[in-house]
Amino acid sequence: MPHEPQPQPLDELDAEAVRTWSSLALAALGRAREDIDAINVYPVADADTGTNLYLTAESADRALDEAFGKAPGSTPDVTDATPPTSLAQAVRAYAYGALVGARGNSGTILAQLLRGVADVLGGEPAGPGGREPGRLLAQALTRAAEEAYGAVAHPVEGTMLTVAAAAARAGEAAGSAAGTAADVARAAYDAARAALAETPGQLAALGRAGVVDAGGCGLVAVLGALWQALSGQEPAAEPVRGRAVPVPQTPEPCAQExxxxxxxxxxxxxxxxxxxxxxxxxxxxxxxxxxxxxxxxxxxxxxxxxxxxxxxxxxxxxxxxxxxxxxxxxxxxxxxxxRAQRAVVAVVPGEGLAGLCGEAGATTVLVRPGQAPAVAELVDAIRRAHAREVVLLPGGAELRAIAAAAAERARADGVRVAVVPTRSAVQGLAALAVHDPEASFDEDVVAMTAAAGATRYGELAVAERQSFTSAGICQAGDVLGLIDGDVAVIGPSLAETAVAVLERMLGSGGELVTLVLGPEVPDTLAEHLEAHVQHGHLAVDTVTYRGGRYSAPLLIGVE
Known part of the structure; x- marks a missing residue:
């Protein structure tokens, strides 16, 4: 949990006020995360709205801290060492961080709300030489609500959009009455709380479950943090009605199409x-x-x-x-x-593989060739799995350090995590095939590790340039056949190279061959390889999957 500053009343909006708001908002969402998750019934009853809002706010807060440490600029990517001194630089960094780290429906809307705030506060100074801070903040809240509504294809009332609109109207009224920035924030916060309490009567799914809107509940926490940052006064601790009501209250209250x-x-x-x-x-x-x-x-x-x-x-x-x-x-x-007792998180290089692992019950992280996922992405996936115990399948030797770091961070949240050192997607499939959620955690991890370790893996790739390999010199356009990560065969075509790789892999025996075809590879290659295995290795079975976009031309597993 981040350190919570002790704000003092501020007479004007500035960069430090934004930084304080960010820290307080993150802390408030951290405290409320589980309660908000518990009342998440719309648009999908998947109990992750609180977590998504927290992760979005965490990304925004991190970007703001980086901006203060690195430099002014429209994004935190600049390298100047001067800390930002203007309100505009701070709000732009804050909005940028929310945008790149937005999670789920609610987090994405929150990112657009912050962008609306940044559009106004980032374009005109507040205080001496500029508009009155109260009026400027009121305009920012109005722009935020307008942009959030515009970002949603089909806005629905009774959601955090409704709460944002009510906050904006109240803020405009306070700003028109020459209120200070703190007055505007307080009016927006109070109106948001009132609007939140009305959401069960506006959205049928909420009314059936007897809860308020989860996204709106998170927005109330963010607006309360804004008021606290500007006034130095802490919002009342009592929960908003319905905030901690477990879902469902009655059998299938949230049934939906x-x-x-x-x-x-x-x-x-x-x-x-x-x-x-x-x-x-x-x-x-x-x-x-x-x-x-x-x-x-x-x-x-x-x-x-x-x-x-x-x-x-x-x-x-x-x-x-x-x-x-x-x-x-x-x-x-x-x-x-x-929380479920146990879940599996798999890193996969292909949309088809992601769907396949998803059908097997795993939470997936899709990666593109040559791009490693960030530690935060794996931590996010572990949190989305919503389990007390998680088995993490990194799917590549180069990803083991990232997986280990993510596991360590997740353990700090109280989740028991084990990393099975899979070095290929086919090893992950083998591990998933023996996953037994009814076994003890240690037994399950040992069985999955053994299955992955007993699976040799091969991959076909096309050389982009001339280079030296462990199998000799390859030219651009040559097909490279890798076995257990090393180039073993250099061939002129996918079919010839695949057959050579298969023969080498089956030379030491095997019972099952798994083929994962890339998006541009024809089905005839799979048919050719299956026929080859059936002809020369009668006791070996073959299964074929489509890896989908971003997968390698061919992955081979031999168990």
């Missing part, structure tokens, strides 16, 4: 015109569409049944990265309630 099976989130570098077309395309693919950002950088969030199509739409619009695909499974039809 079957919805999309996947949540897809990614950052996108694209023009505003391309994003307009992207919104239309994604709106036709699913629901809960929220696209926030601007100036070339966007955070895209949508619920769909076809995650590949959602990512493909991003590829058409620009450059998507930090792609996260979460499988809801049966969580759409029931609230999570207490």
């Amino acid at each position: 079957e919805g999309p099976a996947y949540e897809v989130v990614y950052l996108l570098e694209a023009s505003e015109a391309a994003v307009g077309e992207l919104r239309e395309r994604l709106d036709g693919l699913g629901d809960s569409l929220v696209v926030v950002g601007g100036e070339g950088l966007w955070n895209v969030h949508v619920h769909v049944d076809d995650p590949g199509a959602a990512v493909e739409a991003g590829v058409v619009a620009g450059r998507p990265y930090r792609i996260r695909i979460t499988h809801f499974g049966d969580e759409r039809r029931r609230a999570r309630g207490p």
Whole structure:
């Protein structure tokens, strides 16, 4: 939990006030996280709204700290060593951090709210030489609500949007009455609390569950932190009505129509015109569409049944990265309630593999070739798994240090985490195949580790340039056959190289061959390899999967 400053009343908005607000908001969301998770029934009853808001605020707070330590500028990526001295620099860094770290529907909306605040406070000085701080803050809250509504494809009342709009109206009234910034913040906070209490009567899913909106509850905490930062007064400690009510209260109170099976989130570098077309395309693919950002950088969030199509739409619009695909499974039809006893988190290099592991019950982290996930992404996945015990499958030797760091951070949250040292996605599949949640944690980890270790792994790749390898000199365009991470074969084609790799791998025996085909590889290659195995190794079975976008041309596993 971050250190909570002891704010003193401030006469004007400045960078330090934003920094104090950020620290207090993060602390408030940290305290309320589990309570907010417990009342999360809309748009998906998956008990993660509090966690998503906290992780978004954590990213924003980290970016703000980096900006203070590195330099002024529109983002925290600048390298000047001068700390920011202006309100504009601080709010821009704060909004940027929320944008790049936004999690889930609620976190994405919070990021856009902060962007709206930054659009106003980042464009005009407050206090001497500028507009009155109270009026400026009121305008910022209004812009925030407007931009949040504009970012959601189909706004629904009774959500955090409603709470934001009520806060903005009250803030405008206080600002028009020549109130101070603290007066405006207090009016917005009080109005947000009142609006939150009315949400069960506005949204049927909330009324059936007897709870207030989870996202709105988090926004109330953020606005309370804003008032505290500007006034030095701590908000009342009593919980908002419905805040800690467990879900469900009665059998299946949150029953809702079957919805999309996947949540897809990614950052996108694209023009505003391309994003307009992207919104239309994604709106036709699913629901809960929220696209926030601007100036070339966007955070895209949508619920769909076809995650590949959602990512493909991003590829058409620009450059998507930090792609996260979460499988809801049966969580759409029931609230999570207490943590599960055990879960598996798998890092996978391909959309098809992500779907395959998701169907097997794993929480997945999708990575692109040559890009390693951040420690925070793995920690996020462990938290999303919502379990007391987590088995982490890193899927690559180069990712073991990142996985170990993520496990250490998750253990600080009270989660028991074990890292099974998988060095390839096929080893992860083998480990998942023997995963037994009914066994003891130690027995399960040992069995999964043994299955992964008993699986030799191969991979085919195309050489990009001439280079020296352990199998000799390759030329650009040659097909490289890797076995257990080392180049063992250099061939002219995928088919010939794959056969050579298979023969070497089966030379020491095997019972099952797993083939994972890349997106551009024809089915005929799999048929050719299956026939080869059947002809020369009668006792060996073969299974074939599609790795999907971002997977290697061919992965081979031999158990």
